[in-house]
Amino acid sequence: MIRETEKKLARSLTAETTDLLPFLPYLLQDLWELGSSPRDIIKLIKKHMPLTNDTKILDLACGKGAVSIKVAESLGVNVYGVDLIPDFIEYAKQKAKEFNVGSLCCFVPGDANEIVNTAVSYDCVIFGAAGNVLGNPQETLNKLLKIVESSGYIIINEAYLPDDSSNEKVKYKNYEYITHKQWLCLFKNSGLRLVEEMPGEEYDFDTDNKAIARRANELIVKHPEKQAMLEGYVNSQLKECEDLENNITSVTWMLQKL
Numbered sequence: 001m002i003r004e005t006e007k008k009l010a011r012s013l014t015a016e017t018t019d020l021l022p023f024l025p026y027l028l029q030d031l032w033e034l035g036s037s038p039r040d041i042i043k044l045i046k047k048h049m050p051l052t053n054d055t056k057i058l059d060l061a062c063g064k065g066a067v068s069i070k071v072a073e074s075l076g077v078n079v080y081g082v083d084l085i086p087d088f089i090e091y092a093k094q095k096a097k098e099f100n101v102g103s104l105c106c107f108v109p110g111d112a113n114e115i116v117n118t119a120v121s122y123d124c125v126i127f128g129a130a131g132n133v134l135g136n137p138q139e140t141l142n143k144l145l146k147i148v149e150s151s152g153y154i155i156i157n158e159a160y161l162p163d164d165s166s167n168e169k170v171k172y173k174n175y176e177y178i179t180h181k182q183w184l185c186l187f188k189n190s191g192l193r194l195v196e197e198m199p200g201e202e203y204d205f206d207t208d209n210k211a212i213a214r215r216a217n218e219l220i221v222k223h224p225e226k227q228a229m230l231e232g233y234v235n236s237q238l239k240e241c242e243d244l245e246n247n248i249t250s251v252t253w254m255l256q257k258l
Contacts, residue, residue, distance in 0.1 A: 020233055023219060023226070025087035027233065030211040032095070034063035035129025036157040037252065038070035040198050044254040048195050049124060049153055051077055058082070058122040058147065060112045061130035065092025065105070071126075072096075072104040080122075081107045082115050116143040123149055128157040128252075131175050137183065141190045145257060154192065154255045158183070159200075159248040169247045171239035177248055192255040200250025205241040212237055 028034065049055070055077040059068040062081030069092065072079045083089055086109040096105040112133055125148050127140065134140040144154050160180045161167065167176055187194055216230040223230075244250055 017229060019226075020229055021085065023230070024085060025091075026219060027212055027215045027230075028064075029215065031208055032064055033066040036067050036126075037201055038067045040201065040252045041067055041126060041128070041155055041157075042071055042074045044155060044196060044198060044252065045071065045075060045077075045124065045153075048254060051075060054078075055123050056080070056121070057124045057126065058115075058119060059126045059128070060115065060144075061127065061133050062088075062092065062107065063128075064088045065095055065107055067126060067128055068092065068105055068107070069096050069099050069101055072101040073099050077104065079105050081105065082110045082112060083107075084109065084111055113143075116147055119147040121149055122147055122152065124153040124155065126155045128155070136176075137178055137186055138190070141186060141192065145190065145192070148257050150257060152257050153195070154257070155252065156255070157200075157250075157252045159244065159250045161248055165247070171243050171247065172236055180249070183253075187253075187255060191258045193258055195254040195256050198252045198254075200244075200252070205244070209234075209237055209241060 045051070045057075053076075057068075057071065057077055057079045059065075059071075059079055059081040062068050062083045064083075065081050065088075068079040068081040071077065081089075081092060083092075089107045089109045092105070092107040093102075096102045096107065112130070116134065125144050127134070127144060132140070134143045140156075141154075144156075148154055159177060160183055161170075161177045163179045163181045165179070170177060184194065213234050216234050220227045220230055
């Protein structure tokens, strides 16, 4: 199962092969927030969720812990973060200590597909910018529904096609997007109430892409035999950013289990 999850993780991070995964901590060392906006997620939780000292939040595919840590710091709730890349988890643990939320955050390396088979009774599950790590959109919703409390919440950071568009226009081809209307139908048919839809905020992709390209060039010097793979990753990142600017729309949805 982990091998299949690695393939999905690679695609979600615009890597064309799982051989790139060991290099990701180096390539992404200058970035902490890996896709989702902690600010948007905090706003949604604060606005819509009744919070107590016992509130439990699960952050699946948490990356380097930016969302988990900032949610814990801002809202004083317990957050459990899981990611397949151990180096990301170690970084998250260090950041939790730095932000003085080590007692609220628990980070463990693990396969999100395995966690959803055993985890239960979370008040909120966050699945941010992780693509098809859990499967296609319907499979993803089914798995998230299993681990959230009745009347609990699911927060998904995703991107969708305009209703009159198709994947033919998308530059980065390792992920099949669906339309906004199709997402809304999935929510309704899955027994989920759309609480709020928050459009993605403007983001400076150029700074991140330059940092990634710089790290890729450093790795190419050390591993010249990996040049094609590393340059392919940089190009895939550029294509995905171009898609987000022109062909698809980033969004964060807050949903409630009925």
